[in-house]
Amino acid sequence: MNNGNYFEMKIKAETCNESFIRSTVAAFCVALDPTLEELNDVKTAVSEAITNCVVHAYSRENSGEITVKVSLSGKTAIIEIRDSGCGISDVETAMKPFYTTKPEEERSGMGFTLMQTFMDGVTVKSEVGRGTTVVMEKTFVKNAK
Numbered sequence: 001m002n003n004g005n006y007f008e009m010k011i012k013a014e015t016c017n018e019s020f021i022r023s024t025v026a027a028f029c030v031a032l033d034p035t036l037e038e039l040n041d042v043k044t045a046v047s048e049a050i051t052n053c054v055v056h057a058y059s060r061e062n063s064g065e066i067t068v069k070v071s072l073s074g075k076t077a078i079i080e081i082r083d084s085g086c087g088i089s090d091v092e093t094a095m096k097p098f099y100t101t102k103p104e105e106e107r108s109g110m111g112f113t114l115m116q117t118f119m120d121g122v123t124v125k126s127e128v129g130r131g132t133t134v135v136m137e138k139t140f141v142k143n144a145k
């Protein structure tokens, strides 16, 4: 049974792990029979959240760990991505479109906006110096228009 099924993994926060995490989360969601488009939505959102852990939470000198947890409930996947990095002082501002603290690195400031666009719900909890947890939900509604 898919209902209540879950997995959790801990992995080094490195760019080279981004595609592995994205594919693993998507593969787990396949059990809920998503459309290709829905699965791509999940991949895009996960990719943005993981990139944020690598780029913002940790630095090149101070790498850390990402915890990814996915649980299935009915036709919904709940995806939690947690880091123990620098944290965000003002989450509301950070989530605004085009807001970025790294414009010099050509960040678009659209990461959170993309997560919100492609997922059905996004919650961000963060504490400065302790880390950030992003929880995203996606309900797969086959052939719904």
Ligand SMILES: Nc1ncnc2c1ncn2[C@@H]1O[C@H](COP(=O)(O)OP(=O)(O)O)[C@@H](O)[C@H]1O
Residues within 6 Å of the ligand: 048, 052, 053, 056, 057, 058, 083, 085, 086, 087, 088, 094, 095, 099, 100, 101, 102, 107, 108, 109, 110, 111, 112, 113, 132
């Ligand atoms: N995991 C995180 N840890 C610390 N800061 C973060 C994290 N995720 C996002 N942020 C902050 O929120 C801002 C907005 O994130 P986002 O919308 O993805 O835009 P971008 O990554 O292009 O800057 C970032 O510039 C950064 O300051």
Ligand SMILES: [Mg+2]
Residues within 6 Å of the ligand: 048, 051, 052, 107, 109, 110, 111, 112
């Ligand atoms: Mg980003």
